Amino acid sequence: MIVVFGSVNIDLISKVERFPHPGETITGADHVVAAGGKGANQALAARRMGAEVAFVGAAGTDNFADLALAHLHADGVHLDHVATADGVTGTAFITVDANGENQIVLSPGANAQVKAAALDEIVTAAGDSLLVQGEVSMGETEKALAWAKGRGMTGIFNLAPARPVSTKLLSLVDILIVNEEELRQVAERSGLHGGASDVVEKLASDLGLGVVVTLGAQGALAHVDGQMARCPGFPVDPVDTTGAGDAFVGAFAAALDAGLRLEIAIRQGCAAGALACLKQGAQPSLPRRDDVEALLEERRQV
Template identity: 75%
Template sequence: MIVVFGSVNVDLVARVDRFPHAGETVTGSDHVVAAGGKGANQALAARRMGADVTFIGATGTDAFADLALAHLRRDGVDLRHVAVVEGATGLAFITVDGYAENQIVLSPGANGRLKAAALDAVAVKPNDVLLVQGEVSMTETEKALAWGRERGMRRLLNLAPAVPVSSRLLSHVDILIVNEAELRQVAERVGASGSAASAAEQLASELGLGVVVTLGALGAIAHVDGEVARSPGFPVTPVDTTGAGDAFVGAFAAALDASRPVMEAVRLGCAAGSLACLKAGAQPSLPTRQEVERVLTEPAAS
């Protein structure tokens, strides 16, 4: 089982030819209202890859709350421990430009009141997976990681966005998952430098944990338990990259939960991330296990 402790939002996505400069207004061609939040996205991504997933998050009492959980509920994510707090559900304001790049502004809402104590109601076993991110309180996230460590869970931290974290928090982490920009911010604290592969190796050695770095269209590289695993990306013409990182993390976590090797987990993550670029919005774009496996067989069939 995978337990995801993290954020749940509603995403308001507008497409523009280019991002505005400071003080400028640009007109978008269309917009999408969709469920999102890194915690919820990754929970759904793992569920669509076949994992049993329990989500721990918080919504508000506004009209966005039901929409925020709609995909998770439909796909069978366990939502029994999601808190409802007075006030607004989290919102993300996202613009996507003509190159399928995005800019995001977060309004945390109920996510700012999520407590790790909610985990106490969840029954877990050793080697279950705990997955956390950087969108909720890092104080509560550290408590969640310590909770998972006490129970012998495998603990994954996707440090997105790359907020400051303490050495104590990182001591509770088994595998750190970051993109290149996030890698640089974390690597600076231990003086790691060089290429992404070199910085990841140094970071893994200095901090004594596994490090996985996503490289966008170039794929991903992992240094985990002394093993180096690398997968190229899968060529696609992107429509929207918003959910790609979450698709990778969810698929990677699901593969580990199924006791698949790290190399396989990285490759599954890359395939899922590539597929997520083909649709607008975060959760609507997350692929199923069947879609990912179909992509994995195509090179061999060609």
């Protein structure tokens, strides 16, 4: 089982030809309202890949709360430990340009009230996983990772969005997942330089944990338990890259939870991330296992 401790949001998405300059107003397309939040996205991504998933987070008392949790509920994610917090549900304001790239402003809302104490009600087994991100309190996230460590679970930390984290928190992490920019920031703070492969290997050695970095269209690479693995990526014409990273993380975590080898897990993550770029919105774009397996089979035939 995968326990996801993290954020749930409503995404307000507008497509634009280009991003505005400071002080500039431009006209975009009519906005789309969709469920999001890194925690919720990754929970749904893992569930759609076949994992048993329990989500721990918080939604508000506004009209967005039910919509924010609708996909998770429909796909069978366990939501018994989602709190109702006074105030608004977390909201992300997203613009997507003509190349499918995005800019995001996040309003935390109820996510600021997510508490690790809610994890104590969940029954787990050694070998289960805890998956956390950077959109809720780092103090509560650290407590969540300590909770998982005490139960013999695998702690997976997607450091997104990037922010400074304590040495103590990192000591509780088994696998760190970052994108290129997040890797650069972590490497800078650690005084490391060089290409992604060298930095990943050095970080894994220095921090004593597994490190995975997503490289956009170039795929991903990983150094976990002394093993290196790389996936070259799956070429697609992106419609919207929102949620692609979450699709990778959820699918990767689901593969590890199923006992699959690292090289298979990273390929599964890359395939899911590529497919997530083909639709607008975060959760609506997250692929199902059959679609991921079809893409992997198609790649094997090339």
